[in-house]
Structure formats: structure tokens, C-alpha cells
Amino acid sequence: xxxxxxxxLVGVLPLxxxxxxxxxxxxxxxxxxDDMGWMDSEPYGSQYYETPNMTRLASQSMRxxxxxxxxxxxxxxxxxxxxxxxxxxxxxxATGHQxxxxxxxxxxxxxxxxxxxxxxxxxxxxxxxxxxxVAEVLKGEGYRTGHFGKWHLxxxxxxxxxxxxxxxxxxxVPDPGPPSYFSPYGVSFxxxxxxxxxxxxxxxxxxxxxxxxxxxxxxxxxxETHRDERFFLxxxxxxxxxxxxxxxxxxxxxxxxxxxxxxxxxxxxxSMLRSVDESLGRILDxxxxxxxxxDTLLLFTSDNGGNVHSxxxxxxxxxxLKADHPKSAAIRDWRKWAGGEGPTxxxxxxxxxxxxxxxxxxxxxxxxxxxxxxxxxTSEEIVSAIDYFPTILDAVGAARPDGQVVDGVSLLPVLxxxxxxxxxxxxxxFPHLIPAVSVRSGDWKLIYRWEPHREYPETRELxxxxxxxxxTTNLAKEHPDQVARxxxxxxxxIAETGAIAPIPNPAYREPAPGNAAAGKKSGVTKAAEGLxxxxxEAKLEEGLLxxxxxxxxxxxxxxxxxxxxxxxxxxEIQAPAGGVVQCQWKEADQEEFPQEGQxxxxxxxxxxxxxxxxxxxPLEGVGGLLRLHLPAADGKTVAIRSYxxxxxxxxxxxxxxxx
Numbered sequence: 243x244x245x246x247x248x249x250x251l252v253g254v255l256p257l258x259x260x261x262x263x264x265x266x267x268x269x270x271x272x273x274x275x276d277d278m279g280w281m282d283s284e285p286y287g288s289q290y291y292e293t294p295n296m297t298r299l300a301s302q303s304m305r306x307x308x309x310x311x312x313x314x315x316x317x318x319x320x321x322x323x324x325x326x327x328x329x330x331x332x333x334x335x336a337t338g339h340q341x342x343x344x345x346x347x348x349x350x351x352x353x354x355x356x357x358x359x360x361x362x363x364x365x366x367x368x369x370x371x372x373x374x375x376v377a378e379v380l381k382g383e384g385y386r387t388g389h390f391g392k393w394h395l396x397x398x399x400x401x402x403x404x405x406x407x408x409x410x411x412x413x414x415v416p417d418p419g420p421p422s423y424f425s426p427y428g429v430s431f432x433x434x435x436x437x438x439x440x441x442x443x444x445x446x447x448x449x450x451x452x453x454x455x456x457x458x459x460x461x462x463x464x465x466e467t468h469r470d471e472r473f474f475l476x477x478x479x480x481x482x483x484x485x486x487x488x489x490x491x492x493x494x495x496x497x498x499x500x501x502x503x504x505x506x507x508x509x510x511x512x513s514m515l516r517s518v519d520e521s522l523g524r525i526l527d528x529x530x531x532x533x534x535x536x537d538t539l540l541l542f543t544s545d546n547g548g549n550v551h552s553x554x555x556x557x558x559x560x561x562x563l564k565a566d567h568p569k570s571a572a573i574r575d576w577r578k579w580a581g582g583e584g585p586t587x588x589x590x591x592x593x594x595x596x597x598x599x600x601x602x603x604x605x606x607x608x609x610x611x612x613x614x615x616x617x618x619x620t621s622e623e624i625v626s627a628i629d630y631f632p633t634i635l636d637a638v639g640a641a642r643p644d645g646q647v648v649d650g651v652s653l654l655p656v657l658x659x660x661x662x663x664x665x666x667x668x669x670x671x672f673p674h675l676i677p678a679v680s681v682r683s684g685d686w687k688l689i690y691r692w693e694p695h696r697e698y699p700e701t702r703e704l705x706x707x708x709x710x711x712x713x714t715t716n717l718a719k720e721h722p723d724q725v726a727r728x729x730x731x732x733x734x735x736i737a738e739t740g741a742i743a744p745i746p747n748p749a750y751r752e753p754a755p756g757n758a759a760a761g762k763k764s765g766v767t768k769a770a771e772g773l774x775x776x777x778x779e780a781k782l783e784e785g786l787l788x789x790x791x792x793x794x795x796x797x798x799x800x801x802x803x804x805x806x807x808x809x810x811x812x813x814e815i816q817a818p819a820g821g822v823v824q825c826q827w828k829e830a831d832q833e834e835f836p837q838e839g840q841x842x843x844x845x846x847x848x849x850x851x852x853x854x855x856x857x858x859x860p861l862e863g864v865g866g867l868l869r870l871h872l873p874a875a876d877g878k879t880v881a882i883r884s885y886x887x888x889x890x891x892x893x894x895x896x897x898x899x900x901x
Contacts, residue, residue, distance in 0.1 A: 272477065314545075314546055324631060330647065359693045379407075380640065425450065509579050621656055668681070700716060777793030787883075787899045812854065843857070884897060884899065
């Protein structure tokens, strides 16, 4: 994720086969806006955001009301490039800014928390060089190709856009967000990708230059340069993704405005969307100026649904930042303008980015093609990001790559008003965050989870989107026949795409029946509430917490308190056999504990005396889960008198079992 808009511009085509007259083939422009939701423009119903150029585009295009992406950005970007479901190409989460896994590494994490029934597969972190991209196909057809902006499909030199068919590439890595919204951008040609320094071909402009405007400048140069050639342009705006740089003059205007619907009220998001809309307008104007508008096909969409969770008052990542934290200035700026509001609101759709509900995966889509698409038309066809690749190839008369499966279908029959799509269903594969897969078949949508989640206890959710687009009423119990039918479609989808399905977690432990609270779940009393023993038993005796291992690596886990790092951990412990005490942590934005690192330790002597363990945890930002690993493996017992966690923000959590 992140918002992404795709603009595909293709020119007027002759009625006969395109390959019969190569000079008449269209130009193609893909304009991707990052993290822009289905309701984030005037053509889709927003009464707060101001997007006159998107309205202008809608009046010249076919506007789709039921277009889908994956709920996070990297999977959708890879799908647009290849025409494949994320289950097939393997990029299933927004991890394109992380190093590639070692060759031959298991697709599954080494372990998962004992509370999880399954091990969920890791996402591939790069676009496989063996896959043929839309840019490579069009380059082979004689097109000049250019990528501008966010890539997020791999950081190694061999995984960057210039290695995937793009002759011109203006980008940086790693890039979940822009290097900075304002110049100087902080991009280095010498730094190492994946570290603190961003690497790429982006160059600084005048101080204070806004990257949304600069990207547009570079695109206009590309259009001027190749005005007499056929070109494919992949423009991926960084807006409206974090770190949410915005023009304060625009923001101040929207701060005075209210939404008649009462749903959207974030002036920073409105400001950033105005800048993206201006970018679109400048490109449309340039096409008119150069006489290229009728020779260009334009497709406009997003990489995922609108972000509704970041920077809210209850956002754990930002709630307790210290004043001198690098992100604090940006958060203070956010709170000044947006208060406790998240970036946007997708109502009437449910939830947003990172969730498999409609707010997370339904996106805007407008396609313009003068002379071939009825201007100002609307389509209710159910379409997906898998369809853009075959649509582009069909438009330019190019053959699909030999040996590469393409999951999508060409939208040309729909765009030209000749036929409806003949497709039984579309799928969304998302085994991350809150793992699930969904299938949309007609008005029916089934969400399938492998196990219950504390926020979503039902493993089957069935919705009639024709009557209930907000997914308010789960009909799974009322329509078991539809659930069974759609489950079979999911089973077939997994088999056909080679999706790596979750596997049983060998460390899974059945929770104690009827106990939901942390203290009850752990089997200890209120004095130890918030501590969860794993691979061990813990009980209070004579003012001590006695821990006896039932496995090889017992630990006490706690999620109480989201502390600002670095942390100080202090434990008073008695371990007759000695051994090593370790403290491991997971930051708030990490899905899993890392397989290496983020662990500190202290060795205990085998004296039987009380010893004090003092550990400094050099975590950055807000800490998530902590694990205190104890030398109590396989039946050994240790006693703990006190356990204290102190954050750099002054917050302290302490257990004193004698009290």
C-alpha cells in the first residue's frame, strides 16, 4: 500500500487490426496515485476534496464503479506490470522496499506465535526478472518507455525499473513513501539501498520544490522528447502516501471547509489531492498542446483503498513519540491541521487500506480513449488490476508473452460497448496483517479466513454487495449454498495460481477454554496480569513468580504498553542452574518478530543467588510485543521477584510479585 492512480492514455485506433498500421498505434500513459480511495474525488462522490481535472477526465472517459486492487501497493503494482494475480507472482504485501530473501529460503517464517494456528507465507520482495512486464512488451514493439516516481518492486540493482523494460527511469529506493516531499530530496548515488540513505535517479530541484510538481515536470519533458514517437509512460505519483508533505497554503483553505456528507475532513489529504489533480491537469493540457490527446489511451486508478488508520489519535505508531523523535515534527504538523483524523474516510465502504473489505480494495478507475470510448459513460462491470496488462497489449496489437500466464482479460469489448465480460469471479489473495482471501462473483462476495481474529471472529463472511456495499450484514449462515459454491472457487483459484497457502503452526497451543483476558489466559492471577507464558507454566508462590519450562525456549510475553524506545528492562531473578536471559522485541509496525537481531541478553551464574538482569533495548520508534526468554527449558524452574520495563518517554510498567 500507499495510494496509487493509474492513467493509461492511448490514442485513436483504426477499426481494423492494429498491427496492420503500426504508425497508428496509441501511446499509453499509466498514471498511478498512491493511497487514493474510491471516494477521494468529485467524480466518485466526494463533496470535500476538490478535483476538477479528475472531473474533467471523467467527462471524457468510461468511469468504472466496481474496480478492484489488492489492499496494499506492491502487489497491485506487480499485477499491473504483469497481468497476474499476486498469488501467482508472489508479491503479496507492501515489502518492495526490503531486501530479497536468500535463494532457496523457505517461503514461511521460521516460527509463529503459539496463539496462531498457522504459519502464513512471506511476501516476495521484488518483481521476478523472469516475468515479462508491459514495458518490456511495448519496448519490443518499438515504444519508448519511461517510469517516473514510486517503484516499490525491489531495491537491488537488478530489480529496479531500468531492468524491467524502462529506458528512462526517475525513481528512488527504498520507497514505501517519497524520499521527501520537498527538495532537497535526500537521494544519494553512493548510499546502500535498504539503509538510511535513499538511492536512485531523482535529482534535487530548487529548495522547497514539491515532488508532485517535479514528477510532473519530468513527465512533460518525456512527452516533449518523444512527441514524434510511440511511447509508454508509467507515472506513479507519491501522493497521497506518507509522510504527507503538503502545501500549507492549500491546506489552510481546506481547514476552513466542511464536508456536507460529514465523512471527509482532513485538510492535509485535501491539499495533497489538489496537487495530484493539478498534475493530472498539466498532463492532459500537454497532450492537447502537442496534438497527442487523440493518440493516447488514459487509464486512471489506485493501488489500494484509502488509508483510514495512520496518524489517528489511537495510532500506536505515533501516539507516544518523544519531542526529539525524527517523526515528531511531521506528527505535530499533522495534529495541527488534521487533529485526530486519519488520512481519509471511505464511507459508505467498510474500512480501508490493509483490509480485505471494500474500502481496502475497491478503487477508482477511469479510462479515456477519444473516438473509441463513449465520453462520460459509466460501467458497473467487475474489473481488476489484472486486466490492465491485457487491455494495453490488446490496444496496441501486441501478442501476450510466450509462456507467461496472464490472469486478466482485455477490457476493450467493454470500453467499446461491444460486449460484457464473461468471467465467473475475481479474487483477492491477502495472507498478511489479518490474513484472508476473498472472491467476488456477481453481487456475492465471500471473505475466507483460515482462523478467527480477535477483531473478526467469523472465518466466513458473505455479503450481497448489490444490496449491502458497506458489508454490514454477514449472510453466511443464511446462505450456506453460496458459501459452499464460493469456497470451491477459492480452492480452484489456489490450485490454478500456485498460491502458497498457510500451513499448520507446529508451535500452536490451544488456549485455555473460556479464558480471554491476558491474565486468565496466562493462568496466573491479577498480580501478573499482562504477562503471557509460552512454552512454560507460571504460578505465584510465596510472593514470587515461578516459571517452569514445558518446551525448549520458554518466555514471558507482554503486549501491555506501547513504549517509545530505547527501552530499559530490569529483572530480579533466581536461576539455580544459571543460563541466559534474553529480551526480544517487535516494533509496532512489524508483522512478525525478525528472524535475526532485535534481541539482547545477559548470562546468569549458577549460584542460586538472586541476580539482577539489566538490559538496554536499542529499538527505534514505538515498541510492540516483548518477549522475556528465561533459562527454564525442559522442566527447569526459575523464580522472578520483579520485572520492570521503562520507555524513553517516561512510561513504566512494573510487576512486583511480592506485593
